[in-house]
Amino acid sequence: MDSTRNPLVALYFAVTENLGDQDGAVFAYMHSFLPVDANTTNPFSIKRVELYEPALIEQRLVAQDSVFTAEPPHVRGAKALERPFIIGVFLPGP
Numbered sequence: 001m002d003s004t005r006n007p008l009v010a011l012y013f014a015v016t017e018n019l020g021d022q023d024g025a026v027f028a029y030m031h032s033f034l035p036v037d038a039n040t041t042n043p044f045s046i047k048r049v050e051l052y053e054p055a056l057i058e059q060r061l062v063a064q065d066s067v068f069t070a071e072p073p074h075v076r077g078a079k080a081l082e083r084p085f086i087i088g089v090f091l092p093g094p
Contacts, residue, residue, distance in 0.1 A: 006065045014091055024091035046072050
């Protein structure tokens, strides 16, 4: 799943490759903690969903204002999230 900090980028990617035969969706998520440092954080030791900001080494990451999540394998759903998704926007197909 692609993630971005920019809602307009999210809307673009939700509809740009849609040929009209599928629904699109955009979800907004509020994270309560600062992004983790990927150089010092062991991904196997995290206890909740964590944000990771990639190095902006290529233009695609800059344009998308990309952000990634790291998710613990043993915790799913609301237990892994400090706050749940706060809004979902569905874009119906034809």
